[in-house]
Amino acid sequence: METPLFTRTFWLLCTGTVLFMASFGMLLPELPGYLAQMGAHHLIGWIVALFTIGAFFSRFVSGRMADRAGRKPVMLFGTAVTALAGFAYIGAARMDNVAMAVTGFLVVRLLHGLSTGFRPTGTSALLTDIVPAQRRGEALGYLGVAGNAGMALGPALGSWLAVEFGYDAMFLASSALGVAAYGMTALLPESLPHPRKVQWGDLNVFEGGSLERAAWPSSVFLLPVALAFGAFLTVTPDLVEGLGFKYKGSFNTVVVAASIVARLIAGKASDRHGRVELMMVGAVLLAVGMTLFSNATSVPMLLTAGVVYGLSIGINMPAIFAWTVDLAPEGKAATSLSTMLMALEVGIGGGAYVSGTWYATNPEVLLSLYGGCAFFGLAGFAFLFWWRRVHKNGGFAR
Template structure:
């Protein structure tokens, strides 16, 4: 399983993830400095909106023109955006750029996950998705921590240019990959014409539902955790993401292997129940120690759920339509993150005591996902 292709795509995903995640802890303060504090919920919502609407196109292109060009396009968007943030120094310009930046995650992760499924043995797919998730998650942890460190010692402009540097490294890694799609078609504008049937892969809908319910909480986390981190006494706004990702990484390989051996839905159910506990804990224990324990529990929960959902999506996909299935799963993810960010930002309005209520609400959605798994009729692919 540990071929040069697999290692290279994991490294590419790490730097790609670090590129856009390193901005997240500092963007609320940056938007406030521009006079847009009331638009804090749009930082993530606009990003996920364009990521979501681009998924059907990235899924189709992944299955037609190939995995590699789709990954390259998303990384190129990150590279370009890092240079434009210092220039777009108005609230409108910033929000417009966030809208465009979302195309990055609308393209690269869809093709990268599909690429992984092409280059590993099918019987170790869950394990492979877990390891690929470790790489992506490492970028998610190191990015915010490094971003906050850069901002503390340098400036917003240096932070944005550093984001572009990470994207450039990802580009170099991806451009040297060999295409894995057998029948590659040349790109034409007609390839962007998709029918209603091609927008959503119905066969992947069960995995998409769970992804939506699980990732509502992540939209809330991305939007409110920077302020919550300061409120409980930490200076580095990336603290939560460091702890969250460390625990997420520790469990991903084991969870992936368990999903290969015992079934995807059993592992997903355990992860969802852990997610309920983690979100209640985050809201209930409002101290530095409680914050760290909550971050660790949340990391464990998402580390269990995510690789199993990704592998389950591939299991459910139709022949030759893995990209479409992954796109459907990611659409649900983006909608969940976007709604979580938008609604929590609207409810929050700078009132820190309101934040625990958003965690409790997210726990309810995770519990709903657990009920769905329990009551859903089991299928052979589960």
Template sequence: MCLSSLLFFMSFNMLLPELPDYLTRLGGEDYKGFIIALFTLTAGISRPFSGKLADTVGRIPVMVFGSLVCFICGFFYPFAVTVTAFLGLRLLHGFSTGFKPTGTAAFIADIIPLERRGEAMGLLGVAGSVGMAAGPMLGSWLAQRFSLNTLFYCSSGLALLSLVVQGTMTETLPKTQRQPFSWKLLRLESWEEVFEPRVLAPAVVTLLCLFPFGAVLTVVPDQSRFLGLVGENKGLFYTCYTGASLVIRLVAGRASDKYGRVPVLIGSSAIMVASLGLLALAQSAPVFLAGAILLGLGTGLNSPTLYAWTVDLSHPERRGRAVATMYIALEMGIGLGALLAGWVFANKPSHLPYVHLFSVFSVLAGLVYLLIWRRKTAA
């Protein structure tokens, strides 16, 4: 599962450093915020369906569909030669992350005991972090040494390898719960099929703490260029960010199993606030990359803990939908962050600090929510 996730995350993350410049060359420099926002829009919309299908058809079919979308979309980027076609393809590409991670998290929750859930989610996060670190670095290298089309086809190839790995796995959804796929399963008959109320708390924290991720993904390519990180160094921010995230997940993967989910989330949120402050103040590449490292440490603690907390609160028979609810909040946070960042930035370097300050306020709101939650549950 970790190998499949590594390949999947590499597949679509390797595109990120090059897409803003590519869109600019197509004449769409004013739409940079939509690169992430449209991707997350369809990912968020598809979550209720992927969650329901994971609980009825199976975890593996949901993962296979997500990887298949990634594989197909990679081949079509070279043909998206207008702004409309490019943005339409980003919209379709989002279905990949709407399905694959939902099935993955449910699969992991099925096979890991409660007392090691945080550790397992941390290890899964390590695989994702390696993919996120290696992907942008490899993508920039391929684009510089070969061509953008080579980059797109390699992205598609990695998604295909992820599909091959999934073919070696055994379905974990009990046979008594499985149903053959039918179009009726895509009909949502109640609000509870969209939102799992048991996991409201982790969903709120996910939305507020993932808002900065969408903002950062939107402005980092331009901020990197303004600070002199060009060519093969364009993906250096992502490498520092995901490298730090990887290290902390290896070292502190069991932290939430030992100390509790909420205390770890409080600490990770404080680290994220400090990192975003550095990004807002960055006038040089070293300060900028220091912010990337701190952000990686904060999110490296934050993400697996949110996964584990979501699974803790979910009912076993609605685990797919609970995970999907958390992911809907994730996509909303990332999408809103990307849209606001694109609007605030407006291709003006002097506006970059304001983008990161909006992210600081979002994480602070999440931190306050966690403190209120802790006091409420303690009482």
């Protein structure tokens, strides 16, 4: 008899994911304005870049730890970080002078990145442990819907709180959601057979076993997707504000809603028709969406671009996660996922830093940045085309 998909553990995992993603996602649209208010607009590229640096380096530990000590400890640690981060932002703002406050903010931003370096690795690994392999893409698609729901609700709520009640209210709400996510995570069972306690050796990145070679194809494709996403996160709040949006986070809701619609279909479709075929469609939509953004001089064009780009995210992400686990050796699912997610951090951080720095020095390049991101979609499509051709001709699968 086939293992059911919609179990109590599945719903706990998805609910905790909604809360976790809302907790850190609600800050993203407002942090550029927050930093500008502190007189440091020239540093906006570091908002996302530092977050991803923290996530990147934590992945050298999180995947290996999840495969040895269990999925749940990794998830709990990442969730605890996001629960504390909101309080830390408030504390940093109360330092003695502006320079120290800005430095404190950047340090907190770096440490906040540990949250996504740990929790998503454990979450995805736990889910693949408890669902049938033939429904892996479908399950990851539904998990992505949960994450997207958090990313839709969080930014809209965060922008409303920041505008109506101030930034401190937004940070407090972020921590409150993090605490709630921690409570949901604590109720989850451990899915790894025979887990052991976390050991100090798990933190030694020089011990080996932190990376998994089998994840290289999904990592290569994810890199251009993430570069575009990093640029999108960094400069889009200003584009949205310039076109008259009072609550900048409300535009994120449009993008995420489109992504949710795609995820409801794409995950199951990748189980039936293949991961690579679905990702090729996603790569084309990424290029089209970014091209539309580069011409977004009106609200209707902006909304159209947001929908197309959201569809590309919803198609690509569940297929990338499922492809990574498909290629993973037995017992290395979490390590493979953490390796793949390193490409996500490199791409987001690099795209955020380059676009943010370039835009800060020359605001006139705003729309041109999206044109550059369209190229990343074409690059991803070219890689998948090559992979599919080699694989179908009897070439290597890994």
